[in-house]
Amino acid sequence: MFKLPPATPLPTLTPTPIPTVIPPPLPAIRLSIPAIDLNTSIEDIFPIDKSSSSGGRNPVWEPIAFAVGHYNTSGHPGEGRNIVLTGHNNTQGEVFRYLDQLRPGDQVILFTEENEFYYQVQKKFIIPYIGVEEDGDAMLQSYAAPQATEMVTMISCWPYATNLHRIVIIAVPFSD
Secondary structure (H helix, E strand, C coil): CCCCCCCCCCCCCCCCCCCCCCCCCCCCCCEEEHCCCCEEEEEEEEEEEEEECCEECCCCCCCCCCEEEEEECCCCCCCCCEEEEECCCCCCCCCCHHHHCCCCCEEEEEECCCCCCCCEEEEEEEEEECHHHHHHHHHHHHHHHCCCCCCEEEEEEECCCCEEEEEEEEEEECCC
């Protein structure tokens, strides 16, 4: 009698994991700060090169009219990066007119197409500027630089009548 070789076992199916697609973070399109009755749109802005007296070139993000400008190289809500916003204080819509009235704990809300992100004001800084522009620009760049945690950095001229200085407001994600 002819003996057949043992049967080869059927292969077992090992499920192939389906890669999880994580959508990129959405940009903020609106800013609300209830303490100063601010509710305005946000638009991306792109740097222009500015010459310094030492011969170097620095990127500068100029505020835009009637809206808040978002530094295009900075973060988006929920991404864990520094989200840098700038706006005019006394011209072209004055969107950041009352930024100096913010106090620690005041609420800042960023809206994307799908979500709301809540932050609270943590710190306020006044940076000398007119007459010491290079030092002022260096300070502003340090506040606008990438940070280790998510935050919102808002920058404008100050005070209202002279624009002698710059104001920087830092808000961090809200925690209960």
